[in-house]
Amino acid sequence: MDVVGTNERMAAFLRDNHDKVVGRWTDLVVAGVRGRTSREEVRRELEDLFALVVRVLSGADEHAAGELTAALTELSSGRARDGFSPGETAVGVFSLKEAVYELVADSADLVPEFYTLSRMVDDLGLHTFEAYSATREQIIADQAASMLELSTPVVQLWEGVIAVPLVGTLDSARTQLVMEKLLDTLVATGADHAVIDITGVPTVDTEVAQHLLKTVSAARLLGAECTISGIRPQVAQTIVSLGIEFGDIATKASLADALALALRQAGLKVVPL
Amino acid sequence: MERVPILKIGQTLFVSIQIDLQDESVIRLQEDLADELAASGAHGVIIDITAVEIVDSFIGRMLTTIGSISRLFDAETVLVGMRPAVAITLTELGLSLNGVRTALNAEKGLEILNGKS
Amino acid sequence: MDELPIQSGDDVVRVRQFVRNAAADNGLSLVDQTKLVTAASELARNTLVHGGGGAARVEVVKSANGRVGVKLYFTDEGPGIPDIGQALTDGWSTGTGLGLGLSGARRLVDEFELTSAPGAGTSVTVVKWSR
Numbered sequence: 001m002d003v004v005g006t007n008e009r010m011a012a013f014l015r016d017n018h019d020k021v022v023g024r025w026t027d028l029v030v031a032g033v034r035g036r037t038s039r040e041e042v043r044r045e046l047e048d049l050f051a052l053v054v055r056v057l058s059g060a061d062e063h064a065a066g067e068l069t070a071a072l073t074e075l076s077s078g079r080a081r082d083g084f085s086p087g088e089t090a091v092g093v094f095s096l097k098e099a100v101y102e103l104v105a106d107s108a109d110l111v112p113e114f115y116t117l118s119r120m121v122d123d124l125g126l127h128t129f130e131a132y133s134a135t136r137e138q139i140i141a142d143q144a145a146s147m148l149e150l151s152t153p154v155v156q157l158w159e160g161v162i163a164v165p166l167v168g169t170l171d172s173a174r175t176q177l178v179m180e181k182l183l184d185t186l187v188a189t190g191a192d193h194a195v196i197d198i199t200g201v202p203t204v205d206t207e208v209a210q211h212l213l214k215t216v217s218a219a220r221l222l223g224a225e226c227t228i229s230g231i232r233p234q235v236a237q238t239i240v241s242l243g244i245e246f247g248d249i250a251t252k253a254s255l256a257d258a259l260a261l262a263l264r265q266a267g268l269k270v271v272p273l
Numbered sequence: 274m275e276r277v278p279i280l281k282i283g284q285t286l287f288v289s290i291q292i293d294l295q296d297e298s299v300i301r302l303q304e305d306l307a308d309e310l311a312a313s314g315a316h317g318v319i320i321d322i323t324a325v326e327i328v329d330s331f332i333g334r335m336l337t338t339i340g341s342i343s344r345l346f347d348a349e350t351v352l353v354g355m356r357p358a359v360a361i362t363l364t365e366l367g368l369s370l371n372g373v374r375t376a377l378n379a380e381k382g383l384e385i386l387n388g389k390s
Numbered sequence: 391m392d393e394l395p396i397q398s399g400d401d402v403v404r405v406r407q408f409v410r411n412a413a414a415d416n417g418l419s420l421v422d423q424t425k426l427v428t429a430a431s432e433l434a435r436n437t438l439v440h441g442g443g444g445a446a447r448v449e450v451v452k453s454a455n456g457r458v459g460v461k462l463y464f465t466d467e468g469p470g471i472p473d474i475g476q477a478l479t480d481g482w483s484t485g486t487g488l489g490l491g492l493s494g495a496r497r498l499v500d501e502f503e504l505t506s507a508p509g510a511g512t513s514v515t516v517v518k519w520s521r
Contacts, residue, residue, distance in 0.1 A: 327424065
């Protein structure tokens with residue numbers, strides 16, 4: 001099959017039937033839009049897409065394909081922002097086939113032309129789906145990073161004493177972030193005592209213990225002493241049964257106990273007024 | 274070859290590493306410190322690595338060796354000013370720098386040497 | 391791809407600086423830059439001290455999902471490593487710390503590949519990806 005020739009003939013056909021095709025296409029898309037966009041706006045979008053499709057088919061210039069892909073990506077994000085599902089957007093693109101088919105249905109000699117158009121429109125519809133997917137992936141990644149940041153606060157409890165209340169699982173990614181924030185805060189505040197509270201860490205297994213030990217080692221390299229607090233009874237039992245040794249790292253049941261220890265080590269005492 | 278200067282202030286030797294040290298310079302520093310400790314009878318050594326961007330196993334070993342040598346001369350060594358990125362990398366490398374105390378800065382390092390901590 | 395000779399201590403310093411710039415230019419975080427340069431320092435030194443000298447190559451690479459990374463190659467025509475498994479074990483040392491260098495460097499990077507055989511030289515390839 002002479003693809004180039006076929007495409008050019010379809011391009012010519014589309015040009016000749018411009019109003020009918022775009023009109024019908026608009027009708028079909030508007031039906032699916034259900035009032036979320038105005039008819040005029042739909043018509044404008046489709047006119048642009050139509051022009052690009054014709055340019056690509058007629059093989060006139062090499063930029064057309066890139067522009068068409070870009071236009072579809074923009075259409076996809078715009079629709080996604082307006083609350084359309086990716087399926088709805090794709091169906092809107094696919095309906096170009098229906099609009100053209102209605103015109104060629106009765107003439108048997110445009111079959112190969114229609115076929116290649118059909119294949120092309122399929123790819124275009126798929127592209128809008130993929131563009132939508134990629135945007136969602138990016139949003140999820142951004143939110144994950146955001147959540148990680150938000151759930152890793154480092155607070156100053158007293159002069160020279162900072163606390164890191166950990167909430168959630170302590171995996172390698174979070175450990176990296178904890179170490180960075182803890183160390184940066186040590187430098188910024190000049191603190192020499194850090195309390196790492198693990199009340200909010202659901203499971204403490206050998207891996208988590210290693211992450212904690214790493215964090216303490218890093219803080220010690222900056223001259224800070226560390227206490228691990230928030231060891232719940234079940235966690236204590238798990239730690240012992242797993243044979244995890246915290247060595248010379250002080251451990252306390254509660255953050256309050258750890259603060260008292262830190263103050264004592266700093267030579268401070270709390271007295272009633 | 275760059276030679277790292279050693280300052281003596283009171284009973285303490287101060288070393289500030291400002292540049293990306295080549296292996297020969299590292300070994301030279303070790304030797305110079307040993308000489309200076311023997312000659313001066315200093316009680317403490319402060320090694321300031323605030324400007325150091327990379328501490329690999331070679332430099333790490335040099336630091337622990339200096340700690341051991343100092344102890345032979347009855348002096349204590351304090352490493353100060355380690356950058357967070359370096360500390361995290363050393364922890365990952367598994368280098369413990371045993372035998373060398375650490376502090377956030379030279380001031381705190383001096384407090385340790387003068388027995389306040 | 392840039393090729394850097396490793397024939398002296400000064401060359402090792404040059405490799406460190408080159409890798410540092412490549413890492414910074416390609417979006418690696420400060421901690422990741424430090425890790426990569428430290429790994430490069432270990433591997434460059436191994437090339438010099440145990441490999442009798444060799445070369446390093448630095449390449450910027452792209453992953454399938456579009457992430458940018460820095461890839462380093464260290465090669466030498468030295469005596470090779472007789473027991474790779476042992477060399478990669480933590481704390482193993484020929485007396486001058488070959489073991490710590492290799493196993494440590496491996497922990498600092500995202501991808502690590504080592505090829506070596508007695509009499510056939512050694513080649514180490516590592517990659518660190520930006521996040």
